[in-house]
Amino acid sequence: MTKAQKTNLNKLVREYVVLRDKMCLRCGKKDNLHASHIYPKGKYRKMQFDVENVKALCLACHLYWWHKNPLEAASWLKKVISKARLNRLKKQANTINKNKLDYNQLKSELKIKIGELNG
Numbered sequence: 163m164t165k166a167q168k169t170n171l172n173k174l175v176r177e178y179v180v181l182r183d184k185m186c187l188r189c190g191k192k193d194n195l196h197a198s199h200i201y202p203k204g205k206y207r208k209m210q211f212d213v214e215n216v217k218a219l220c221l222a223c224h225l226y227w228w229h230k231n232p233l234e235a236a237s238w239l240k241k242v243i244s245k246a247r248l249n250r251l252k253k254q255a256n257t258i259n260k261n262k263l264d265y266n267q268l269k270s271e272l273k274i275k276i277g278e279l280n281g
Contacts, residue, residue: 171211174273179216180218183217186220187218195219198218215254
C-alpha cells in the first residue's frame with residue numbers, strides 16, 4: 163500500500179471516528195479531535211484502519227495525557243470503552259493475521275460506515 167493510500171485511509175478513519183464519538187471521550191471538547199489508537203498502529207499495523215481500535219481525543223488529551231500516562235489511560239479506557247469491544251480488540255491483537263490489507267476494500271468499507279453515520 164502506498165503512502166498516499168495510507169494517508170487517505172487515515173483521513174477516512176478520522177472522519178468516521180469524529181462522526182461516531184462527536185467529542186473528546188476524556189474531556190468532552192469538540193474542537194481539534196484526533197483519531198487516537200487503542201492498540202498502537204506502529205506495533206499493530208493490521209489494526210491501524212480498524213475503527214473499533216480508534217477513539218476520539220482532543221489534541222491535549224491525546225498527546226499530553228494518553229501518550230504520557232499509560233497506566234492512568236489504560237484504567238480510564240476500561241471505564242469508557244465496552245468490555246466486549248476491548249475483548250475483541252485484545253483477541254485481534256493477539257492473533258496472527260497474514261492477510262494483506264486491501265486498500266480498495268478498506269476504503270469502500272470506511273465510506274459505507276461514514277455514509278451510515280451521515281444518514
